[in-house]
Amino acid sequence: MSLKYRIIPVTPFQQNCSLIWCDATGKAAVVDPGGDLDRIRSAIAEEGVTVEKILLTHAHIDHAGGTAELAKALSLPIEGPHRDDNFWIQGLPQQAQMFGFPASEVFTPDHWLEDGDTVTVGEETLEVLHCPGHTPGHVVFFHQASGLALVGDVLFQGSIGRTDFPKGDYNTLVRSIREKLFPLGDAVAFIPGHGPMSTFGQERKSNPFVSDHRG
Ligand SMILES: [Zn+2]
Ligand SMILES: [Zn+2]
Numbered sequence: 001m002s003l004k005y006r007i008i009p010v011t012p013f014q015q016n017c018s019l020i021w022c023d024a025t026g027k028a029a030v031v032d033p034g035g036d037l038d039r040i041r042s043a044i045a046e047e048g049v050t051v052e053k054i055l056l057t058h059a060h061i062d063h064a065g066g067t068a069e070l071a072k073a074l075s076l077p078i079e080g081p082h083r084d085d086n087f088w089i090q091g092l093p094q095q096a097q098m099f100g101f102p103a104s105e106v107f108t109p110d111h112w113l114e115d116g117d118t119v120t121v122g123e124e125t126l127e128v129l130h131c132p133g134h135t136p137g138h139v140v141f142f143h144q145a146s147g148l149a150l151v152g153d154v155l156f157q158g159s160i161g162r163t164d165f166p167k168g169d170y171n172t173l174v175r176s177i178r179e180k181l182f183p184l185g186d187a188v189a190f191i192p193g194h195g196p197m198s199t200f201g202q203e204r205k206s207n208p209f210v211s212d213h214r215g
Pocket of ligand 1: 060
């Protein structure tokens with residue numbers, strides 16, 4: 001249970017960027033640095049951790065917009081998302097214009113992630129689950145030892161990700177949630193891309209899109 005986290009809402013979309021770190025080594029990863037890098041860097045300084053990499057769930061501007069700049073500033077490798085999100089990475093400058101975000105640069109991840117991969121943060125290991133539907137290359141990070149998942153825009157408390165973007169697909173998203181996430185266990189707590197945390201068990205009971213009784 002030595003993975004710690006701090007949620008840092010960033011961008012006008014209040015995206016839940018997460019600083020996660022291995023308590024034993026103080027080594028950390030920034031998950032989804034969408035923007036507001038000053039706030040992310042303040043959190044890093046306050047926690048006194050050493051960031052060793054950037055992890056990305058998917059390449060929408062509010063999640064990936066600050067990636068190139070942060071990677072350059074701190075000399076960090078970029079891991080994720082799945083390569084099916086490359087068109088979103090290539091489109092970051094246009095996404096920035098469209099949503100009125102600060103200019104955002106294209107980048108090339110050092111490692112594309114696949115279903116079944118693992119990523120490390122210090123001495124801690126997280127499993128990678130490919131969960132398409134919101135975007136085709138969306139991945140989720142799962143830390144089994146502490147029962148914590150970082151799910152990006154796949155699942156929210158009481159809702160699910162939008163599927164009206166290019167290459168989004170509603171049925172694929174619902175399948176990702178039911179067949180990949182819920183089997184991880186009712187007790188698993190998750191940090192969504194936006195809004196408050198919840199558990200898979202809570203969403204199975206009451207989520208209007210993917211609860212068990214919705215069939
Ligand atoms: Zn998104
Ligand atoms: Zn988002």
